[in-house]
Structures are given as C-alpha cells and as structure tokens.
Amino acid sequence: MSRMLVDKEAIRALADILTDTGLTEIEVSEGDSRLRVARNVTVQAAAAPVASAPAAAPAPVADEAVAPADLSSHPGAVPSPMVGVAYLTPDPSSPPFVQEGGQVAAGQTIMLIEAMKTFNQIKAPRAGKLVRYCVASGDPVEFGAVLAIIE
Structure with a gap:
C-alpha cells in the first residue's frame, strides 16, 4: 500500500510565491509528483474602496448581514x-x-473539490439550510476558504 507524502514546506513556499508575485496559481512537477497551489482572487471594482477602507470599518457593527471578509x-x-x-x-x-436555500442533512455532499485529478466530496458538517455558496463552479479554492454557509 503506497502512501502519498505531502511536503508542507513546499506548499508553504509555493503559497509565499503566490503572495509575493500576485499570481493566482502555480504548479510544479518532479518525476511522478505534481503539486499545484491556487488561491481565490476577489476583484474590487476600483481603487477607491481601498482608500475608504478605514471608514468602512464601523459597518460590520450592524447585525443585519455578515460582510464577505x-x-x-x-x-x-x-x-x-x-x-x-x-x-x-x-x-x-x-x-x-x-440549491441555495435548500435543506441539507449532516454528511450530505454539497460540492466537490478537484485536487490532483481526484474529486473529493465535501459533505455538510451539520444539518440545516444551505444559505449561500461562497464559491462558483470552477473557482480555485484555498485551504480554509469558506465554501458555503449552513444555518
């Protein structure tokens, strides 16, 4: 039985390269091994929101909605x-x-994540209503990125 070894330092180094260069995806291959690191990119409409970011800080105090960040x-x-x-x-x-707004059972598949040509089922960690998908089909996702909201 073979076991795939993951070089966590290589993943961190590639993630640092993505951050430093502004790239959204990087892939390296050596022999039969292949490592691909990708990140989600949020596009801002203009540079103005960056300048007004400190003024926008008080807005999350409202309990009405959760901001994407x-x-x-x-x-x-x-x-x-x-x-x-x-x-x-x-x-x-x-x-x-x-469907967004639909009920899910704990353990029910809500999406797939393809990693290294393998499709991995992402299951609902709890029963509830799938309020929102936070990604679209075909979007690259990072480890820890929010995929969906279940209430």
Whole structure:
C-alpha cells in the first residue's frame, strides 16, 4: 500500500510565491509528483474602496448581514479542507448537489473539490439550510476558504 507524502514546506513556499508575485496559481512537477497551489482572487471594482477602507470599518457593527471578509468567523461557515477547484455539480449537465436555500442533512455532499485529478466530496458538517455558496463552479479554492454557509 503506497502512501502519498505531502511536503508542507513546499506548499508553504509555493503559497509565499503566490503572495509575493500576485499570481493566482502555480504548479510544479518532479518525476511522478505534481503539486499545484491556487488561491481565490476577489476583484474590487476600483481603487477607491481601498482608500475608504478605514471608514468602512464601523459597518460590520450592524447585525443585519455578515460582510464577505467576516465569513470565516460565521458559525455556519464550511471551510475548504484542501486546495483545489470547486464544483457545485457532479457533472456540467447536472443541477447543483444542493440549491441555495435548500435543506441539507449532516454528511450530505454539497460540492466537490478537484485536487490532483481526484474529486473529493465535501459533505455538510451539520444539518440545516444551505444559505449561500461562497464559491462558483470552477473557482480555485484555498485551504480554509469558506465554501458555503449552513444555518
């Protein structure tokens, strides 16, 4: 039985390269091994929001909605267990595993993440209502990125 060894230092080094260069994806191959690191990129409409960021800080005090930056602290957040590409459907011609607003059971598949040509099922950690997907099909995701909100 063979066991795949993951070089955590290599992953961290590649992630640092992504951050330093502004790239969204990097892949290295050596022999039969391949390592791909990708990150989600949020596009801002203009440079003006950056200048007004300090003024926008008081806005999260409101209890009405959770801002996208605060999704990781949401109690219903479903974090990505790996780096890969998210898919909300089992195949391109099928409907999503779960529609936004739909009920899910604990352990029910809510999406797939493709990592190293393997499709990994992402299961609901708890029963509830899938309030929102935080990624779209085909989006690259990072480890720990919020994939969905289940309340």
